[in-house]
């Protein structure tokens with residue numbers, strides 16, 4: 822999959838559309854999901870143009886990778902979900918039901934999240 826610079830998260834990064842910012846550093850941005858599926862539902866994205874987790878794993882610098890991992894941890898702590906438990910998820914491609922082609926890690930929490938994965942369809 823090639824990177825589409827007009828995807829919605831690229832527009833957020835360029836400041837063309839607003840977001841509910843939760844956290845930002847040199848390499849990452851985190852903001853509230855527009856259609857939250859849990860009391861806490863935050864998206865953590867790299868600022869670089871990476872389509873998916875596997876694209877990021879192959880091409881990102883070590884600084885970008887460290888920043889994203891640390892940001893996910895910081896966001897979970899900032900959202901207050903670490904004591905009761907939470908979930909991170911990154912959907913990739915067609916089978917992974919990825920809708921936005923810019924890598925994003927979902928951070929869910931604030932309620933019991935149920936079984937790990939649905940039956941598909």
Ligand code: AMP
Nearest residue numbers: 829840853854855856912918919920921
């Ligand atoms: P995925 O299926 O993993 O690609 O998830 C994409 C997520 O992006 C969904 O949970 C959407 O609700 C969320 N989303 C789409 N547009 C926006 C936006 N403008 N601001 C915040 N979240 C968004």
